[in-house]
Amino acid sequence: MVILLQYSPSWQELPGRLANWDKLVTLSNNRAVTIYLWHNLLIALTFPIVDLLYELPFMQSERGVEALNSTYELWAFAFVWPLIGLVVFATGWVEDLAAKRRRGSGRTARRASAPRPPPGRAAADVTGRPAAPFAAGRPVRDCPLLLK
Structure with a gap:
């Protein structure tokens, strides 16, 4: 796992x-905590919503009930995404407040792109270290993370 993290692109x-x-x-990266905290509750709430479909007048026939029974999970999957979007829209500002970001910056804010290194030079991460051993021109066998 450590080796995969070493070579993952930034x-x-x-x-x-x-x-x-x-x-x-x-947007999903900036709202990851909000999505993580609410998604299980929203998944649980979708099933009572899907159950309300059985009350619709055109679903009272045996054919309508059978169609809904065979696609029950698909309806739940379809309903959970708008609910997640609604919660992200309604409560995402709390995540901005906690992260000390400007309110609303989580919508589509991007980090400023890093300057590209000159040709022949290794890319560096924010700490100034080479991004990966192969980026520094070293062969993989010289990777300090590989155990011998």
């Missing part, structure tokens, strides 16, 4: 085709 922005997801990924 992206300032998502590369290539993943760049379209950048704002959503940033």
Whole structure:
């Protein structure tokens, strides 16, 4: 695991085709605590909401009940995402307050992109250490984390 962490990329922005997801990924990263704290409760709340579908007039037939029974979990999955979005919107400001961020900065705020190192130089993380042994031009076998 330590070796995988050593070689994991530290992206300032998502590369290539993943760049379209950048704002959503940033939002979910900035609201990770809010999502983590609320998601189990929201999952539990979706099942009573799905149960309310049985009360709709067009679901009173045997065919409607069977259709709902066969897709019950899919309805719960579909309903939980808007609920998570609503809670993130309603309570996300508390996470900003706790993190001492400007209110609302969690929506799509990005860190300033780091300057690129000159060609032939190793990329460095925020501490100034090389990002990975291969970035410093050293072969993997010289990695200090590998045990001999």
